[in-house]
Amino acid sequence: MRILAGALLERKSGVALWRQIADLIRSEIETGAAAKNGKLPPEMKLAERYGVNRHTVRAAIAALEQEGALRSEQGRGTFVCMPRRLSYPIGKRTRFSAGLEGQAETFRTRLVKTGTAKANPQVTRALALPEGTECVSLETVSETDGMPISRAISWFDAARFGNIAEVFAEKQSITMALATDGIPDYVRRWTTIEAHHASPDDIALLKLSSGAIVLVTHSVNEDLDNRAIQYSETRFAADRVELYTKLQDS
């Protein structure tokens, strides 16, 4: 919730007014400030509230409609389709489906691309492998209730997990693929979190509107022998997901 008060919009900012308004509407939906009974105020009222032209508000709503967050109906009004962001926990055992349990009805991770090549230094450093080690990469998109919420690329030591792509294709889950490959359990070693503007690929694969923001994490998972097994970069639609950490039980 935006508690730190102040001016809302900034002109000549490099971010179009409609994009700023889209972000505001999305945030205010989350806090309940924008919508009453699942419905936004009329376009003219939003234009007055934000001090912009009605066409500018329409452009913002169009962007949110494209992302599936809103639905406009002529003569009736604009309805909220996604009242709340998903809360994605980052903890000792960070898992996609289990982490979002109870917040959506269906979970799916699909493979977009895979490959095996000598990994770049950032990857080999993260996995504590000799420079130039061959690694398998999996590029995936994760969806809940048919809506993409994140895309990721993960690397694995090819010597150790050479056929993880095939197993993943069959199991549709990295956790299950690793279990098949002799890793019954693993934990999150570390995670870094940044935020960026969505790239054209993010927009395409995550079904975002132009100008959206993504939360970007880099992380390492390790097996119970403290060996790094997976290095990932994950990009989350910031309008659909918030990240969440809590005190771990001792």
Add this chain to the structure above:
Amino acid sequence: MRILAGALLERKSGVALWRQIADLIRSEIETGAAAKNGKLPPEMKLAERYGVNRHTVRAAIAALEQEGALRSEQGRGTFVCMPRRLSYPIGKRTRFSAGLEGQAETFRTRLVKTGTAKANPQVTRALALPEGTECVSLETVSETDGMPISRAISWFDAARFGNIAEVFAEKQSITMALATDGIPDYVRRWTTIEAHHASPDDIALLKLSSGAIVLVTHSVNEDLDNRAIQYSETRFAADRVELYTKLQDS
């Protein structure tokens, strides 16, 4: 690091080209891809690389200069002032100065505003207080090496911490203020993480350029008796700070 490859810029996206390029340059500085010997390639070379006009690149560099990340000198080149983002750990004991130890030379948190009033429901819910409880709020800006990296508003039960503003003014540290008020130690109960476009207040207080992105956290700290003592909203300059979590020692 941007490993997920693809197109770099998106026209007509609602985010000005110069703003997108500023974000790219900043990310590429972080990964070492953009700068050699602490110096960017010449403006014309960047224009060719990104497929835009030299003036557009100059606007991007101007934004990063305004934020203190770059410094241009006529006839010489463009130099990197901030090669790396600060890595801010979020863990059991999340502390500003201790968390960034070793990454900067000076740390300072200054009070921007304080007040006492009936807290809104989000605050009382987070602090497990009866609705309408009076709370003290502290609005602060945190800086390292003279550069603002985050701004925050924190709430405390006024009945329990009524004079925390005065103590903070003297100690310049929430941790020390709480110690004075009978809380020698406390831990982070939970944290949520979102990303948004910087508001005009963010831009002013964090010395950001237009169109910048902020990482926004909401969090609760609790004392060792598991009582919630502090609820905060913190906004970090996403170009200056990344958040970091790691496996806690058992």
Add this chain to the structure above:
DNA sequence: CAAATTTGTCTATTGTTATAGACAAGCAAA
């Protein structure tokens, strides 16, 4: 010292964003 390289500044044009108004069309309410 001269040439080359690089940043800085100015003016001008084209493309995009935001505003503005008018009116159509669908739906809700009286």
Add this chain to the structure above:
DNA sequence: TTTGCTTGTCTATAACAATAGACAAATTTG
């Protein structure tokens, strides 16, 4: 059924972003 409300669409204009070119000024290089 009529009126009022709300979204949808069209055209036009003003303001802003991006491109374009030219040239000045500072520094580096040969």
